[in-house]
Amino acid sequence: MKIIMLGAPGAGKGTQAKQIAAKYEIPHISTGDIFRANIKEGTALGMEAKSYMDKGQLVPDELTVKILLDRVSKDDCKNGYVLDGFPRTIPQADVLDKAVSELNDKIDYAINVDVKDDNIIRRMSGRRACLNCGATYHIVNVPPKKEGICDTCGSELVIRDDDKEETVKARLLAYHEQTQPLIDYYNNKGILKEVDGTKDMNDVFADIVNILG
Numbered sequence: 001m002k003i004i005m006l007g008a009p010g011a012g013k014g015t016q017a018k019q020i021a022a023k024y025e026i027p028h029i030s031t032g033d034i035f036r037a038n039i040k041e042g043t044a045l046g047m048e049a050k051s052y053m054d055k056g057q058l059v060p061d062e063l064t065v066k067i068l069l070d071r072v073s074k075d076d077c078k079n080g081y082v083l084d085g086f087p088r089t090i091p092q093a094d095v096l097d098k099a100v101s102e103l104n105d106k107i108d109y110a111i112n113v114d115v116k117d118d119n120i121i122r123r124m125s126g127r128r129a130c131l132n133c134g135a136t137y138h139i140v141n142v143p144p145k146k147e148g149i150c151d152t153c154g155s156e157l158v159i160r161d162d163d164k165e166e167t168v169k170a171r172l173l174a175y176h177e178q179t180q181p182l183i184d185y186y187n188n189k190g191i192l193k194e195v196d197g198t199k200d201m202n203d204v205f206a207d208i209v210n211i212l213g
């Protein structure tokens with residue numbers, strides 16, 4: 001099963017994608033996580049990506065597409081994957097479409113996790129991230145067992161550099177201009193599914209499982 005998660009920054013794509021990956025036994029692929037891992041390792045790709053991410057802008061398509069195609073060509077993707085944060089532009093979607101078609105395959109679902117902007121700003125200010133294992137928390141909604149420490153791996157939790165309010169506003173702008181058009185794009189392909197991302201996260205997941213079967 002090949003699934004795309006759509007939604008504004010902070011809508012809960014990552015939270016849901018991790019659960020989908022566990023239940024359906026497919027890899028969870030987050031371009032944001034790949035960039036953050038590269039930043040942490042200090043690679044050239046990471047440094048270039050960071051210059052855009054810190055401003056709340058999208059990383060250029062050329063760079064992003066290359067790392068995504070590289071990732072989905074790995075063996076563990078043969079039975080599908082859940083993409084979280086890719087595609088974010090129409091050209092990225094076209095490249096993915098072409099790559100999948102060349103394998104005589106198709107994307108099964110594009111799931112739009114719908115959350116409006118005012119709600120997003122509140123959510124992002126409480127997000128805490130583990131840069132070691134990729135786990136995500138929220139100080140009110142999803143607190144870790146021990147404050148500031150990752151339940152899964154024991155590393156220290158951080159506020160992502162791009163989760164400052166000013167940067168979140170820039171990211172929302174980029175989302176509306178460049179990513180939101182993908183909702184129509186996948187609707188026209190007949191694979192768009194919408195879920196209400198403002199519900200409790202377990203209820204959102206139940207709605208998604210209903211769709212995926």
Ligand code: ADP
Nearest residue numbers: 009010031032033053057058059064085086088
């Ligand atoms: P969020 O989960 O809050 O939506 P991500 O971790 O997916 O954030 O992305 C963080 C940042 O990484 C984005 O703001 C953008 O700069 C960059 N990024 C991630 N995926 C893409 C992509 N597909 N195209 C361009 N930039 C991307």
Ligand code: ADP
Nearest residue numbers: 009010011012013014015127137138141200201
């Ligand atoms: P995205 O990957 O779309 O950027 P995340 O999955 O990282 O979003 O979620 C953003 C923040 O909101 C995190 O702090 C997360 O714990 C929290 N969150 C996710 N889903 C919900 C939900 N349904 N209700 C309340 N908070 C949520």
Ligand code: ZN
Nearest residue numbers: 130133150153
């Ligand atoms: Zn961790």
